[in-house]
Amino acid sequence: MDTENGIGHERSVEIETQELLYKREPLLKQLQEIESGLAKVKNEIRGHGGKRMENKEYARLTTMQARYVARKTEIMPQIQQIKSRLRDLGNTKRIEFEKQFLERSVEDSSPVVQELTILRTEYQTFSADPTRVGSMRRMAAEFALRLDRIIQRAVRSGITKTERIRAEEENNK
Numbered sequence: 001m002d003t004e005n006g007i008g009h010e011r012s013v014e015i016e017t018q019e020l021l022y023k024r025e026p027l028l029k030q031l032q033e034i035e036s037g038l039a040k041v042k043n044e045i046r047g048h049g050g051k052r053m054e055n056k057e058y059a060r061l062t063t064m065q066a067r068y069v070a071r072k073t074e075i076m077p078q079i080q081q082i083k084s085r086l087r088d089l090g091n092t093k094r095i096e097f098e099k100q101f102l103e104r105s106v107e108d109s110s111p112v113v114q115e116l117t118i119l120r121t122e123y124q125t126f127s128a129d130p131t132r133v134g135s136m137r138r139m140a141a142e143f144a145l146r147l148d149r150i151i152q153r154a155v156r157s158g159i160t161k162t163e164r165i166r167a168e169e170e171n172n173k
Contacts, residue, residue, distance in 0.1 A: 017089050024082045027075055034072045041065045093126040113154045120147035
């Protein structure tokens with residue numbers, strides 16, 4: 001397992017993602033059943049055409065409704081927790097991929113491009129942090145995109161310069 005290049009970490013991220021998806025599936029199925037049950041109860045309550053419902057019937061329906069709501073209240077935090085973790089894993093996976101890609105293309109680049117890459121990664125991490133204020137996260141994401149465009153232009157121009165220098169060296173031989 002090549003953990004130095006992130007392959008081992010990438011596998012563990014993939015495994016955890018699959019486990020979370022497996023755990024989330026039955027919860028989503030239960031949530032769908034609960035939502036369906038709530039809709040049926042609401043339709044029964046409303047389905048009397050404005051006529052007054054018997055107290056026993058109304059009490060039965062509101063009790064059912066309360067049970068559905070209680071079950072939904074139990075399930076939703078679990079689903080939200082899984083959803084949040086999946087989002088974090090997705091961000092981790094994306095950032096790792098970008099790091100590996102940039103490490104390959106930036107290695108031959110100037111120190112300025114390398115510094116810009118580090119700065120861009122920091123802003124991307126900030127923008128992915130759910131504990132930050134939304135407007136600051138958006139600003140950081142926009143700045144990271146602008147830095148990314150600058151880095152891509154610099155890397156492209158650096159590659160063409162490197163290729164030109166190599167070609168000139170080969171022609172001079």
